[in-house]
Amino acid sequence: MDKKLNQGAGEILKRVREKRPLLHHITNFVVMNDTANVTLHVGALPVMAHAREEMKEMTGIANALVLNIGTLSKEWIESMFIAGRKANSMRIPIILDPVGAGATKLRSSTSLELLSKLEIAVLRGNHGEIGAVAGAGGKVKGVESVEGIKDPVKVAQSLAKKYKTVVVITGKRDIVSSGKETYFVDNGDQWLSTNTGTGCMSTTMVAAFCAVEKNYAFASSAALACYGYAAEIAAKNAKGPASFKIALLDTLYNMSPSQLAKGAKIYAA
Amino acid sequence: MDKKLNQGAGEILKRVREKRPLLHHITNFVVMNDTANVTLHVGALPVMAHAREEMKEMTGIANALVLNIGTLSKEWIESMFIAGRKANSMRIPIILDPVGAGATKLRSSTSLELLSKLEIAVLRGNHGEIGAVAGAGGKVKGVESVEGIKDPVKVAQSLAKKYKTVVVITGKRDIVSSGKETYFVDNGDQWLSTNTGTGCMSTTMVAAFCAVEKNYAFASSAALACYGYAAEIAAKNAKGPASFKIALLDTLYNMSPSQLAKGAKIYAA
Amino acid sequence: MDKKLNQGAGEILKRVREKRPLLHHITNFVVMNDTANVTLHVGALPVMAHAREEMKEMTGIANALVLNIGTLSKEWIESMFIAGRKANSMRIPIILDPVGAGATKLRSSTSLELLSKLEIAVLRGNHGEIGAVAGAGGKVKGVESVEGIKDPVKVAQSLAKKYKTVVVITGKRDIVSSGKETYFVDNGDQWLSTNTGTGCMSTTMVAAFCAVEKNYAFASSAALACYGYAAEIAAKNAKGPASFKIALLDTLYNMSPSQLAKGAKIYAA
Numbered sequence: 001m002d003k004k005l006n007q008g009a010g011e012i013l014k015r016v017r018e019k020r021p022l023l024h025h026i027t028n029f030v031v032m033n034d035t036a037n038v039t040l041h042v043g044a045l046p047v048m049a050h051a052r053e054e055m056k057e058m059t060g061i062a063n064a065l066v067l068n069i070g071t072l073s074k075e076w077i078e079s080m081f082i083a084g085r086k087a088n089s090m091r092i093p094i095i096l097d098p099v100g101a102g103a104t105k106l107r108s109s110t111s112l113e114l115l116s117k118l119e120i121a122v123l124r125g126n127h128g129e130i131g132a133v134a135g136a137g138g139k140v141k142g143v144e145s146v147e148g149i150k151d152p153v154k155v156a157q158s159l160a161k162k163y164k165t166v167v168v169i170t171g172k173r174d175i176v177s178s179g180k181e182t183y184f185v186d187n188g189d190q191w192l193s194t195n196t197g198t199g200c201m202s203t204t205m206v207a208a209f210c211a212v213e214k215n216y217a218f219a220s221s222a223a224l225a226c227y228g229y230a231a232e233i234a235a236k237n238a239k240g241p242a243s244f245k246i247a248l249l250d251t252l253y254n255m256s257p258s259q260l261a262k263g264a265k266i267y268a269a
Numbered sequence: 270m271d272k273k274l275n276q277g278a279g280e281i282l283k284r285v286r287e288k289r290p291l292l293h294h295i296t297n298f299v300v301m302n303d304t305a306n307v308t309l310h311v312g313a314l315p316v317m318a319h320a321r322e323e324m325k326e327m328t329g330i331a332n333a334l335v336l337n338i339g340t341l342s343k344e345w346i347e348s349m350f351i352a353g354r355k356a357n358s359m360r361i362p363i364i365l366d367p368v369g370a371g372a373t374k375l376r377s378s379t380s381l382e383l384l385s386k387l388e389i390a391v392l393r394g395n396h397g398e399i400g401a402v403a404g405a406g407g408k409v410k411g412v413e414s415v416e417g418i419k420d421p422v423k424v425a426q427s428l429a430k431k432y433k434t435v436v437v438i439t440g441k442r443d444i445v446s447s448g449k450e451t452y453f454v455d456n457g458d459q460w461l462s463t464n465t466g467t468g469c470m471s472t473t474m475v476a477a478f479c480a481v482e483k484n485y486a487f488a489s490s491a492a493l494a495c496y497g498y499a500a501e502i503a504a505k506n507a508k509g510p511a512s513f514k515i516a517l518l519d520t521l522y523n524m525s526p527s528q529l530a531k532g533a534k535i536y537a538a
Numbered sequence: 539m540d541k542k543l544n545q546g547a548g549e550i551l552k553r554v555r556e557k558r559p560l561l562h563h564i565t566n567f568v569v570m571n572d573t574a575n576v577t578l579h580v581g582a583l584p585v586m587a588h589a590r591e592e593m594k595e596m597t598g599i600a601n602a603l604v605l606n607i608g609t610l611s612k613e614w615i616e617s618m619f620i621a622g623r624k625a626n627s628m629r630i631p632i633i634l635d636p637v638g639a640g641a642t643k644l645r646s647s648t649s650l651e652l653l654s655k656l657e658i659a660v661l662r663g664n665h666g667e668i669g670a671v672a673g674a675g676g677k678v679k680g681v682e683s684v685e686g687i688k689d690p691v692k693v694a695q696s697l698a699k700k701y702k703t704v705v706v707i708t709g710k711r712d713i714v715s716s717g718k719e720t721y722f723v724d725n726g727d728q729w730l731s732t733n734t735g736t737g738c739m740s741t742t743m744v745a746a747f748c749a750v751e752k753n754y755a756f757a758s759s760a761a762l763a764c765y766g767y768a769a770e771i772a773a774k775n776a777k778g779p780a781s782f783k784i785a786l787l788d789t790l791y792n793m794s795p796s797q798l799a800k801g802a803k804i805y806a807a
Binding site for chain 1: 562570
Binding site: 020022024029032033036037039040041045046047048049050051053054057058061062245246247248249250251252253254 | 297298299300302303339340341342343369372373374375376410411412413415463464465466508509510511512515
């Protein structure tokens with residue numbers, strides 16, 4: 001655990017709250033409410049919009065773009081590309097969440113197409129999803145990872161190099177790699193896995209932090225530390241998954257930069 | 270604060286619970302669950318439906334229609350017009366929530382088109398949205414108001430006259446005007462701004478009250494007083510935005526007409 | 539109350555947790571988050587997907603299919619048939635929730651078409667919806683049942699025979715019939731009716747139990763007992779509908795097979 005890194009995490013959180021970046025989400029129906037709330041609670045501003053007619057304009061006022069393929073359809077893929085190209089032209093970060101990659105060809109091929117044709121700042125998935133995108137094994141059942149990949153750190157590093165992106169694999173220990181830099185984040189709690197959408201929420205956290213910090217690998221690590229540490233605190237009084245989620249959202253809102261600097265568990269590899 | 274007005278608010282709430290009006294929502298994906306629950310908790314019945322094929326029939330059994338443009342698309346705009354024309358032919362109130370007007374041309378122009386081509390009973394938005402619709406300044410970032418309008422009372426009054434509607438601007442002090450009558454509502458709590466969809470929920474409240482009271486300006490004021498007063502009570506034990514929201518929904522359900530008559534802060538201008 | 543039946547209910551719950559069946563939902567926007575969470579809490583795995591392009595493949599890895607028509611559209615009906623035919627070819631159960639049948643022709647005719655052209659394992663609705671499907675009276679207002687049917691047990695039995703399916707009518711006393719076997723379940727609490735989507739959640743419960751037990755009538759009864767008994771426990775400390783819902787979800791997660799065997803109230807007719 002590196003004190004400077006943890007301090008840095010707190011400083012990025014502070015910046016999110018000062019700048020209130022706008023996060024344009026094209027995301028799935030299941031998590032829209034939760035991810036909009038996470039956006040607000042961490043200090044950023046959310047907008048959920050998918051109509052082709054307003055994509056350029058909406059992304060045009062945003063500070064980061066989230067592309068989440070959880071409840072995909074052809075029309076939405078089109079909108080993702082319009083928004084993505086606009087984001088690239090503005091040099092704002094795109095965070096891609098390949099929900100369920102590996103479960104169907106549509107999800108796997110859409111993930112790869114978005115990665116190939118757009119400059120993706122951060123790719124965030126669970127072991128199964130990243131394994132599927134990398135062709136490295138792992139297994140998803142629906143949208144849940146049910147089998148890990150063999151050497152996740154190497155997979156993250158080589159996938160990051162291949163697509164010039166930052167790869168984030170969330171799990172018991174989160175792995176973040178730009179290909180050059182690699183970080184581990186040991187915050188988190190197993191209650192997270194009992195709720196739907198907790199992966200998608202972590203993607204939103206990454207977007208908020210990357211909107212105000214250009215070192216996307218470190219910004220992602222800081223975001224995951226903030227989210228995971230909030231989960232640790234929330235777990236203390238949880239009676240079940242639903243009361244845990246309420247506490248998680250409350251805690252995110254109440255998390256101070258100095259508190260985060262103390263509780264973060266970020267390591268440079 | 271006018272005792273008669275507050276008493277009147279309690280009486281409308283009582284009527285909602287007796288008549289159980291059906292509120293047909295064509296609304297955004299982010300808030301569908303919350304607004305359906307608010308509908309039930311206040312004593313009305315919800316239905317969320319958007320398919321062109323069933324629009325006339327579904328609006329045909331409703332007592333009020335909510336049009337909310339938060340996650341707009343071309344197909345849904347078509348359905349809004351079909352439902353809107355049916356509502357007008359039945360003389361049931363349409364409540365329009367121009368979510369994100371000002372953020373994109375699609376949202377601004379759709380709001381204006383709905384206002385021009387349909388008879389809208391109540392237009393409910395935040396300062397930025399109403400400013401955009403009125404061409405009177407104000408600013409939204411995504412769907413959040415980040416800058417007020419200069420003279421909101423005058424803007425509300427003149428916009429109400431122009432479109433023969435009731436204009437509601439929600440904020441620290443809510444402004445309600447039919448052009449002739451103007452009301453202020455001072456209930457509410459700042460926790461409301463920490464959750465997504467709290468504006469949309471207030472629109473649903475307005476729909477429930479307008480479904481049973483033809484004086485739409487007063488019905489809207491009563492609805493906002495009920496919602497804002499519930500927020501005040503809920504704020505007392507809130508530890509964060511999520512526990513606040515749970516308490517808000519519980520409190521709405523438990524609010525009695527006599528309690529509302531005591532806690533409402535409605536003023537005639 | 540039959541001890542053996544209750545014991546059996548506990549055993550099915552145990553099997554759900556061991557096998558973790560994947561439930562493919564094509565469901566409405568209002569309840570997607572809640573039903574995904576109920577799926578996880580009871581021990582199964584959720585996936586929400588509707589794109590025609592991935593239907594066969596997604597259903598192809600599932601252990602049960604939920605078709606819920608709550609926010610229907612033409613495109614989604616197509617996807618329901620593709621997924622449904624795949625499910626039938628795999629011999630996995632389809633659970634149909636005819637939300638709002640009776641409210642519009644689209645909903646009534648789609649329900650009947652799905653029932654006629656697919657082999658539906660279980661049809662689950664409230665009194666108004668099942669009455670509409672059976673042509674036996676009952677009344678829905680939007681999506682809420684506001685009037686019962688005259689002889690619900692007979693309606694369930696004859697509808698079950700007609701479509702070779704299991705019919706479930708949920709209400710104060712739940713009725714489950716395969717035409718041959720008929721069960722009653724007396725678990726439940728009136729707080730359930732104060733939240734939107736509680737019927738849809740019960741459908742998800744039925745899907746989880748039918749995914750691991752081929753006697754669909756008994757599996758459905760066991761699922762409803764589990765859900766209803768969780769509601770009874772959650773009701774004890776509820777201050778309103780929202781805190782009740784949190785407690786319901788927590789309780790479902792914490793429900794043990796032996797606890798269910800003690801609390802279930804299943805009767806054979």
